[in-house]
Amino acid sequence: MGPHHYLILSALLFALGAVGVILKKNIISIFLCIELMLNAANLSFIAFSRYLNQVDGQIVVFFVMVVAAAEAAVGLAITVTVFRNRKSLNVDDADLMKW
Amino acid sequence: METTLFYTLAAIALLAAVNVLAQRRVFYSALSLIVCLTALSGVYLLLDSPFIAAVQVIVYAGAIMVLFLFVIMLLDPFSAEALRDKRKYLGYVAAIAGTLVFVMLVPLLDAYSLSRVPRTPESIAGDVSSVHKLAQVLFNDYLLPFELTSVLILIGIIGAVVLAKRQT
Numbered sequence: 001m002g003p004h005h006y007l008i009l010s011a012l013l014f015a016l017g018a019v020g021v022i023l024k025k026n027i028i029s030i031f032l033c034i035e036l037m038l039n040a041a042n043l044s045f046i047a048f049s050r051y052l053n054q055v056d057g058q059i060v061v062f063f064v065m066v067v068a069a070a071e072a073a074v075g076l077a078i079t080v081t082v083f084r085n086r087k088s089l090n091v092d093d094a095d096l097m098k099w
Numbered sequence: 100m101e102t103t104l105f106y107t108l109a110a111i112a113l114l115a116a117v118n119v120l121a122q123r124r125v126f127y128s129a130l131s132l133i134v135c136l137t138a139l140s141g142v143y144l145l146l147d148s149p150f151i152a153a154v155q156v157i158v159y160a161g162a163i164m165v166l167f168l169f170v171i172m173l174l175d176p177f178s179a180e181a182l183r184d185k186r187k188y189l190g191y192v193a194a195i196a197g198t199l200v201f202v203m204l205v206p207l208l209d210a211y212s213l214s215r216v217p218r219t220p221e222s223i224a225g226d227v228s229s230v231h232k233l234a235q236v237l238f239n240d241y242l243l244p245f246e247l248t249s250v251l252i253l254i255g256i257i258g259a260v261v262l263a264k265r266q267t
Contacts, residue, residue: 001101006146009109013135016116028125028171032132035163036116039139042151050146055236058151062237065158066248070255072163076170077262083174089125 006047014040027079027089031072038068105145112138125175129167136160150230 013036020033042061049057079089086093115135122128136159143152237245 001105005105005109006142009112009142012113013116016113016120020120023120026125028167028174029128032119032125032128032167035159036119036132036135039136039159043139043142046143046146046148046151050148055232058148058233059237059241061148061151062154063241063244063248065154066252069158069163070252072166073255073259074262076166077259079170080174080263089174 003047003051007044010040010043010047012040013037013043025090025092027082027091027094030091031075031079035068035072038064101145105142108138108141108145111135112142124177125171126168126177129164129171133160133164136164150233 017033017035017037017040020036021030024030024033042064045057045061045064047057049055049061082094083089088094112135115131115138118131119128119135122131137156140152140155140160143149143155
């Protein structure tokens with residue numbers, strides 16, 4: 001088992017997440033796809049950490065998880081506020097900054 | 100064994116990820132993502148990262164996704180209805196699933212404890228897979244970033260409370 005198996009899995013998951021961000025209309029769905037992309041990146045870090053025999057990759061993943069937790073808390077608070085103001089979760093309805 | 104396990108976990112993770120995109124309801128997407136994250140935690144175990152695998156289940160699949168489900172149930176009236184409809188047979192499903200998990204875990208833990216040779220701190224000091232090594236690097240080389248994350252989380256908490264507070 002070389003590292004390429006894990007990297008291909010990571011690439012596939014990242015691509016699926018990117019497709020979701022482009023395709024989905026619901027704010028929370030887009031959020032879930034971003035989490036999927038973060039996890040795909042984490043998988044690459046762990047794979048390289050294992051095959052380069054260095055612990056630093058795991059530490060980066062640890063920090064990514066901490067940032068993801070903070071990001072989820074703030075992002076969901078923003079989602080709740082947007083829903084309260086627009087009565088909709090569709091991203092196309094939040095177009096105030098659209099030129 | 101490792102290859103079989105990897106392909107099984109990778110298939111579960113990919114199918115769950117596709118299902119995240121395919122589902123029309125956000126609630127089901129979120130549940131599907133939990134399956135994907137748990138399968139990835141298994142892949143981390145294959146890559147000799149038990150600490151990250153545990154944190155993945157506890158923080159990601161546990162804390163963060165529960166936060167997502169809270170908000171989805173708060174904002175999407177469908178998800179509450181879906182739970183109410185399925186409550187009749189949900190108890191039986193949960194009981195069967197719990198029993199299956201227990202039956203699977205017992206031989207697994209048994210085999211693990213038998214094959215495990217107790218190791219001394221000296222022998223694991225140079226090993227990538229050990230939490231000991233991870234902690235040493237984290238609290239020496241990465242101490243400042245680690246402390247900064249606590250500030251980041253504090254800012255996150257305050258930001259979330261201010262944003263979600265009801266304006267009067």
